[in-house]
Amino acid sequence: MFTEQKIGKLLAGASALALAGVGFLGATAANAAETGNIDGSKLGSINIHKSAAAPGEAGDGTELPADPQPILEGVTFTIQPVLHDGVELDLSTAEGWELAEALGTTPTLPLTGDYSLGTSQAVTTDVNGVATLSGLNLGLYLVTETDSGNNLIKDKSAPFYVSVPNPQDNGQWNYDVHVYPKNTLNEINIVKTVDDAAKLMGDTVTWTLETEVPASSLPYKSFKLTDVLPTGLEFIAWESVSIGGTPLVAGDYTISDDNTEITLTAAGLLKLDGAGATTVTAVLKTKVTAIPEDGKITNDATVTINGTSDNDPATTNLGTLKLIKMDEDQKILPGAEFELYAEAPVDGQPTGEPLATGVSNENGEIIWQLHLGIEGDATENYWVLETKAPAGYVLPANPWSGELIVNGGEVTTNEVTNHKPVGPNLPMTGAQGTMLFSIAGVGLMGVAAGGALLQRRRARQGN
Known part of the structure; x- marks a missing residue:
């Protein structure tokens, strides 16, 4: 039977749930029991405000003056009505509230017994971090965070119930319920190193890009490595890409036409999700073709996961x-x-x-x-x-x-x-000997000619 005591238990549990940043019920038991003024003809709405702010005080289902910061755009939630015997709970009746109370304040999934879930509807937070589903019948709804969008969410919000309407402390009923589930964001870190094996310009220079990827309770949406080479550095090849030391195959990633980007495909992201906290490593081969004026070749790399980026440069001199x-x-x-x-x-x-x-x-x-x-x-x-x-x-x-x-x-x-060696000056023996022999020869020839003349003269005188 629907009693004030039962409603009190339900509301006490709802207040505990609200401390985690989500709204369920917020009125006191006495106010809830005494009002009896729920308008069963009304339709309601659930407005989800998503942020990475630290949890604060429990909400009461009403809209806060300003959303907590930083807001998260692009996060998707599914909203499903809770059914009993295949019929939505009608929270305009005492019986509907009793059935809701029987589920407790924290969802235990999957639902068992006569309880089940109706057709889900997805909503995604906008640029203001708000996702709204309107035109809802009065009832109990299960809200589940299903997609991180371009946000590096560490732990998704636990599934939670929202009642439409939501009881207020002043004895009124709130048909447009505002809830504020929070997320903790992961941090990523890329470390780029360069080996010192190259000795001469033109030798292969190897750069290693290591990204620490934390575990996530939601599937990763995107992973991209970007490395635009500076002037004087020439691309040779992406030698390898691995997750947790296990090499990826061609279908796990793509390389851009200009060789500046590596992007994980759906198959690669599935491997990343399954690896938990891990490291993605890419090895890039290059060579230096020109020395800049300062002698430094600095190569910067950036990793972008779910829209969150980190970069790290490395230098060879x-x-x-x-x-x-x-x-x-x-x-x-x-x-x-x-x-x-x-x-x-x-x-x-x-x-x-x-x-x-x-x-x-x-x-x-x-x-x-x-x-x-x-x-x-x-x-x-x-x-x-x-x-x-x-x-x-x-x-x-x-x-x-x-x-x-x-x-x-x-x-x-x-x-x-x-030094060019110079030898010593040698004596001119060859030239001097020839001259002496020439003079002696001429002298002998003169003596011979004189003898011949004398002999002829004597011969004439004898005649």
Whole structure:
């Protein structure tokens, strides 16, 4: 039987529910029992005000002067009438209130016994964070939060009952009920890192985008990674995308035509929902094609989940080492060969393998454009070994350079000289001997000619 005591229990439970930010019933038992003035011909409405504000005092079903902030647009609720024996509860009657009281103040789902739910109607909060369903018969309704929209909701509101009408402390009945369910929003965090494996400009530079994704009681609506490469950085490939360390397959995500965005498909979002609190990791391969003036290549990435974004940049630093090869008279020397090392030699011997080799060009230059480090590390030390001198020159006694310090965005220049050997002056033995023999030969020829003349003269005188 419908009694004042039973209504009192119902209303006491409703007040406890309202403390969580939702309205059910709000009048005292005495007022509710004594009014008896429900207008059964009226229709009512449920107005849902959605925000991420901290829960405050319990509402009484009336509209607050201003909605709590921040409001949440795009959140969807379903509203269903509660049925008994397939018929909506009629809260214009004492019997309807008794049937409502029997359900308690907190829904236990699914409903059992003779209770069931009628056809659901969906409403979505507008730009003001309000969703309204009007033209409702007087009865008890179950309200369920079903879709987060573009909101990073951590925990959806628990399903709750709303009575139309709603009893008021002043003995009146509120046919247009306002409820204020609250949500706690999740936070996301993307961390972008770059490896320091690249040593020379043009080497592959690998960027890793890791997004911490919290568990959500509502399905995720969207997930997008955006990475627009800066000038001087060239795209090679998205190497992999994974959730919780498990690689995704092609149908789980799409890549934009310009390779700047990765978007999870419905299949990928389903895997994200099933992973709970997890990490989404994407690995991007690039290469540097030009060094900016400050030597910094900064690549920023953004993750957007359900309309909420976070971003994080990462930086790789570059600089230039230039050798100029010449002799002691400042003559430019092409053809000298060198090796570049990142560690100092030990007892004149190289440590590790050379980072690069080079041959001086027609200008006597070797230019190496170098990755120096990542983030705040923008300085690196190098050592150069001359392995072959230009033709006609010899290696120095110590073919190693000293320590060469290269800073980000700067050109470190080092001049390397070679000595050209000059042999001693040799005596001119060949030329002097020939001259002496020539003079002696001419003398002998003169003596022979004189003898012949003398002999002829004697012969004439004898005749």
